[in-house]
Amino acid sequence: MKLKQLTLRQFRNYQNVELAFDQQVNVFLGENAQGKTNIIEAIYVLALAKSHRTSKDKELIGWNHDFAKIQGKIEKKSSLLELELILSTKGKKGKVNGLEQKKLSEYIGAANVVMFAPEDLNLVKGSPQVRRRFLDMEIGQISRVYLHHLGLYQKVLLQRNHLLKSLQINKGSKEMLDVLTDQMIVLAAEVTKRRFEFIKRLQKWAEQIHHDISRGKEKLEISYVPSSNVSDEMDLSMIKEELYKTYEKQKTREIQRGVTLFGPHRDDLGFVINHHDVQTYGSQGQQRTTALALKLAEIELIYSEIGEYPILLLDDVLSELDDYRQSHLLQTIQNRVQTFVTTTNIAGIDHQTLNQANICKVSEGTISS
Known part of the structure; x- marks a missing residue:
């Protein structure tokens, strides 16, 4: 291209x-x-x-x-x-x-396109929001269905947060909260499943690239860190079921806080080198190598996806x-x-x-x- x-x-x-x-x-x-x-x-x-x-x-x-x-x-x-x-x-x-x-x-x-700018070196040590944006931009390039589900999810999330704020002052309907939660969970499951799949594929490329850059001394592992007990071994129906369980546990607290406390907008990525958390214990060099490996892995992943x-x-x-x-x-x-x-x-x-x-x-x- x-x-x-x-x-x-x-x-x-x-x-x-x-x-x-x-x-x-x-x-x-x-x-x-x-x-x-x-x-x-x-x-x-x-x-x-x-x-x-x-x-x-x-x-x-x-x-x-x-x-x-x-x-x-x-x-x-x-x-x-x-x-x-x-x-x-x-x-x-x-x-x-x-x-x-x-x-x-x-x-x-x-x-x-794949962009690599100085701020991308903060991909590892920056905020979860930076990493979620990375996921959404890269998956969105190769999956229009993902973009569609993500856009709908964000709209429902906005409505749900607005309702939770109303419920804080005893306005709004708890029945409506259940309706919006049903809609949100269906979309959240689609987004979460696609992110798990993407990370699994990205890991394959990034691990080898990082191995080469580190001259074979380090092994990089990338994981998706959800805000609920979902895992990459679950199918779509199992993810939905787990998200419903999270909702039941968090319902009272969400109304008290006036905000949605679980879902893709709260999830994160984790990076481990030789069994040590890179974000917490990694050197600046390791963090930069991880960011570089991610970007180069993106290039290979897109090539494998679209040819x-x-x-x-x-x-x-x-x-x-x-x-x-x-x-x-x-x-x-x-x-x-x-x-x-x-x-x-x-x-x-x-x-x-x-x-x-x-x-x-x-x-x-x-x-x-």
């Missing part, structure tokens, strides 16, 4: 830009705050209809404008896709080959990795994965992959070869 052309209109600090990409590796070189990351972000938004930097779409729209437009031509094995995403104060619209998609969940997945490598976005992350991890990353992607890199300096990166790259200089929102 390759991005052949990118057009930006009123996106961030780019008024009207058209870029063509013929090379496997493309480097955007420049000082900080010049617009390098905005290019990488635009590719990410084109694929996933949301930013990795902000949850506020209005921040993506150029100053004093009502909308932004991102267009891209994606070359796949079987076809050439033209994608278009329009961001406005009224919402988002996605088009594939000129046809507007009724739902964004139908648009997402047409192009696949094509995703586009890789490296946003100023090479400077955050030591020479050995940097070299391992670049060797892994060499001649296989179309890659876009932002950096302030390539002088310290002596690698064949970058020596053959297309290098663009970025200065004050202007891009030159």
Whole structure:
């Protein structure tokens, strides 16, 4: 999978830009705050209809404008896709080959990207919310059904939390709480089951990659850490049954607290190296190796799922990795994965992959070869 052309209109600090990409590796070189990351972000938004930097779409729209437009031509094995995403104060619209998609969940997945940015090094030691977002973004790229169930789950969860707050002050109906709980548990089971399956597959790739990076000295294990007593050995009906048991135990406490205390929105990921919790006891090097292994595992998992490598976005992350991890990353992607890199300096990166790259200089929102 390759991005052949990118057009930006009123996106961030780019008024009207058209870029063509013929090379496997493309480097955007420049000082900080010049617009390098905005290019990488635009590719990410084109694929996933949301930013990795902000949850506020209005921040993506150029100053004093009502909308932004991102267009891209994606070359796949079987076809050439033209994608278009329009961001406005009224919402988002996605088009594939000129046809507007009724739902964004139908648009997402047409192009696949893997982003690796400095904040992803916090994937291991950061908050559970960071890891849940990682799960949702990556599974969503390869499963539109997952995105559909997740979207419905989030809507029901919002209604349920609102009702729980009302019940705190003796307003609302406990019968309605049971109805919303029934709906939530059906969707929670679907989301949870798919996450278990994803982690099992990710583990297979990440374990081997981590083994290679650590020169065979360490074994990485990834686990899904649910907020209830569900497990990856349970089928869908068993997960639902266990979630109902959790509801009965938590019902009184949820009403007292005014919030839903169990479900996918409370779950987490766990990382263990050689039987030790990486989040608590791992060194910074181990935490970074784990994050790198996860990202490289994502690439392989997507390839195994769709038969094509995703586009890789490296946003100023090479400077955050030591020479050995940097070299391992670049060797892994060499001649296989179309890659876009932002950096302030390539002088310290002596690698064949970058020596053959297309290098663009970025200065004050202007891009030159």
